Amino acid sequence: DLVEEAQAVLASLVPREKEVWTTGNDCYLVRVMPYRTLDNVIQGVVLTFTEITRLKKAEDEIRKAKVYAENIVDTIREPLIVLDAELKVLSASRAFYQIFKLLPGDAVGRYLYDLGNRQWDIPRLRELLETILPKETSFDNLEIEHDFQGVGRRKLLMNARCVFEKMEHPQLILLAMEDITDRTA
Numbered sequence: 284d285l286v287e288e289a290q291a292v293l294a295s296l297v298p299r300e301k302e303v304w305t306t307g308n309d310c311y312l313v314r315v316m317p318y319r320t321l322d323n324v325i326q327g328v329v330l331t332f333t334e335i336t337r338l339k340k341a342e343d344e345i346r347k348a349k350v351y352a353e354n355i356v357d358t359i360r361e362p363l364i365v366l367d368a369e370l371k372v373l374s375a376s377r378a379f380y381q382i383f384k385l386l387p388g389d390a391v392g393r394y395l396y397d398l399g400n401r402q403w404d405i406p407r408l409r410e411l412l413e414t415i416l417p418k419e420t421s422f423d424n425l426e427i428e429h430d431f432q433g434v435g436r437r438k439l440l441m442n443a444r445c446v447f448e449k450m451e452h453p454q455l456i457l458l459a460m461e462d463i464t465d466r467t468a
Contacts, residue, residue: 314333359378362376364376366455370396370456373391374387375387375391383398405429424441438464441458
């Protein structure tokens with residue numbers, strides 16, 4: 284359909300691009316742009332072909348790794364939240380959503396402290412995430428007791444780890460919790 288693409292670019296003067304796979308399983312980014320002369324007259328189109336097979340294969344590997352990681356998180360029976368460096372929820376385990384009666388659409392992309400009518404704005408948790416974690420890069424078995432709306436009073440053991448891409452800035456924070464309410468009641 285290159286002829287149709289070229290005709291559309293000539294008619295609109297708006298460049299187009301699309302990915303094309305060959306029968307040999309190579310991928311190219313095809314750009315179709317109007318060709319202007321030095322006198323600023325359109326006299327045809329220019330087609331460029333950029334080989335992007337390695338990029339597309341890398342994107343596919345990243346997608347597979349993301350699905351793999353999401354499946355691991357969903358398999359864990361304990362509540363687990365994956366936060367970005369700004370403490371926004373990237374994902375959470377199915378157990379987290381079930382236990383704390385939240386939906387992914389109400390959590391993903393939001394600040395942890397804003398979840399469930401701000402019921403996660405817990406001073407001790409805020410201290411751990413904003414003060415201790417940046418200094419220590421992790422904490423283990425820190426106990427938090429809190430009343431969660433619709434869930435009741437829970438006693439949780441919290442563990443957190445920073446995942447670093449570059450040593451100076453955490454990219455992800457894994458926050459895992461174990462409900463020990465029944466053990467201490």
